[in-house]
Amino acid sequence: MKILGIFLMILFCSVSLVILLDLSMNFSLSQSLSHLINPFRVMDAGEYVMLTGLFLIVISHQIVMIIKSKSNRSN
Numbered sequence: 200m201k202i203l204g205i206f207l208m209i210l211f212c213s214v215s216l217v218i219l220l221d222l223s224m225n226f227s228l229s230q231s232l233s234h235l236i237n238p239f240r241v242m243d244a245g246e247y248v249m250l251t252g253l254f255l256i257v258i259s260h261q262i263v264m265i266i267k268s269k270s271n272r273s274n
Contacts, residue, residue: 203261 214235221231242250 200261200265206257 217235218228218231221234222228226234
């Protein structure tokens with residue numbers, strides 16, 4: 200659970216940094232969000248498969264760690 204929390208914190212910090220940098224360059228908030236989402240708009244099907252696979256690996260690893268910790272507590 201700590202890893203997921205750290206991941207979300209780093210994600211939030213990096214997204215906010217990108218938005219603040221765009222705002223400091225006098226882009227509007229909608230343009231800043233558009234710059235943030237644009238790389239995902241131009242992805243091909245293979246890249247979506249790889250991105251989904253990486254997310255599934257991270258999530259499944261967290262689920263396995265939770266199951267192992269619960270089984271160790273019960274023993």
